Amino acid sequence: MPPVERIPQRTELLSGSQRGNQVILSWPAPRRNAGEGSVQSIRRVDVYRVAEKSNAPLAMTEEEFGARATLVGSVSYDEIKKATNTLTYTDTLELAGEPARLRYAIRYVNSAGQRAAFSNFFLMEPAARVAAPPVITGHEYSESAITFTWEAPKTNIDGSTPVNLLGYNVYRVAASQPQVAENPLNQTPLTATRYEDRSFKFGEKYTYVVRAVSLGPLAKPVESLNSNSVELSQDDTYPPSTPTLLPPGIAAGRIALFWTANPEPDLAGYLIYRSIDPNLPKDWTILTPSLLTRTTFTDENVEPGKTYYYYIRAVDTAGNKSQPSEVVSETVP
Structure with a gap:
């Protein structure tokens, strides 16, 4: 007899980060899923959230969480099918009122509507004073670099000033890649509003975005939402240097x-x-x-x-x- 197909009932690897006024949750995609007609088939992933005071006790039982949590959204079956390694969900926040701690958990839901146990809890205190996104304004080409510039944000996302700004991160995705790289091109946040990409390849199309970096709770950096994106590419029209012919x-x-x-x-x-x-x-x-x-x-x-x-x-x-x-x-x- 073929082995019984066992489908994960929960994940304990829920994590997340803040970007602008969004909390981006991520967790490993189920490595296997039952067939579409099976009762074990994971049909969606429900995302729950509890807003609590910053000084509230850290401990919370699953029963307490279930009684207080709000269903904020779901990951659909189509998204589950298309996922390779990771599933994500983006929760957009208002960032108004008193500072709060947010507690998230997810639940797998099968084709019969049965809900699995909650995942681990992911807790965070989102920062309200995060810089607004920068705006890319121009670009130029040279043989050694693709260079582009941007305008600094004038306010934080909550409209406050001065801008909470540590620097900038630059991200690039090539046409041959599926998505923006997780790590920026720069090693540390940039203080200038200009970047020279010297690792480009002629003929390759690249899409660039810039994110402002702000100082968040516990002195951790928090990125803004993406700037406007620009697609840049240049063909190699630069001839080699003139060779030096020696006496024959x-x-x-x-x-x-x-x-x-x-x-x-x-x-x-x-x-x-x-x-x-x-x-x-x-x-x-x-x-x-x-x-x-x-x-x-x-x-x-x-x-x-x-x-x-x-x-x-x-x-x-x-x-x-x-x-x-x-x-x-x-x-x-």
Whole structure:
């Protein structure tokens, strides 16, 4: 007989954090769920909340919580099915009146409407004086960075001033990623209203948001809601630097060329050009039908008594070509 499918009846890993006027709860998604027709199938997750005074006793029984709690929302069956590792629920607060401690718990509900036991309690004292979101205002591109700027918030989310502001966190999501990364790009909160993203890739589309960071209860940082988002991308239109062609070497029936390696990480190779007339336009004969990846080249197709002129160009992976190097020449004895 196949093993009996056992579905988790509760979680003990409910956690959360404040962002602006929201409390974002999270817990591990059930690793297995019974079939849609099974009575054991988890059909939704109910979210409960109790608001209590900040100095109220920390201990509370499940019975006391059940008698006082308000059902604030649910996670639907569709959301449960789509979840991979984590389920979340966002509780939007008014943040008015006296400071309070909030106590949350969740319950799984099966297809018969039966409720499991409450999860562990998650307690927090939300901060009312959290900075409003910043506003991204501009951007610019360079070969080494995508740079954008923003305006600082003028008030806290409750309308009060001065702004409770420690700094800013910058988040990025690439088009190839499912969601915004959990950790910001910056290691510590930024004090400037400008960020240079130097870890971007050419051709990749990125969406950026900025969050203000405020000082919350117990001296813990609290982030604002997201700023407006901006989608930025830039193609590689920047050519490599001009390579330096060294004096050539001469041997019987051949001319050897040498040059210093280009520093660009996206360098694809080099093209070698030759002419017997230095006054011709720079569309000389290309001696390398494919890109040369080393920094030496030997021209064996030469004739005694003739002078040959050479220059090289560096090419990157996007096909951008550098300016021609200085021309060098050598006469075959």
